[in-house]
Amino acid sequence: MKIYDKEMYNKEKNMKTIVLIIVVFLLGFFTGYIVNDLKQSNNEISTNEIEIVENSNQNNIK
Secondary structure, eight states: OHHHHHHHHHHHHHHHHHHHHHHHHHHHHHHHHHHHHHHHHHHEEEEHHHHHHHHOOOOOHH
16 A cells, blocks of 8 residues: 555655646746737837837928
8 A cells, every 4th residue: 555655755756846847838928928028019109109200300401
């Protein structure tokens, strides 16, 4: 009976390790996705602001 318990404990330990690795990977993936999405959003806002400034400068020159 002790051999069986030892095998079950080792399998349970391995499963916990695998689940932990998957959870950490998913957290990192989603964090990176959100940060990248926010970064692109800020780039779009900056680009729009630059276009507005360029358009207003061109109107002032004319």
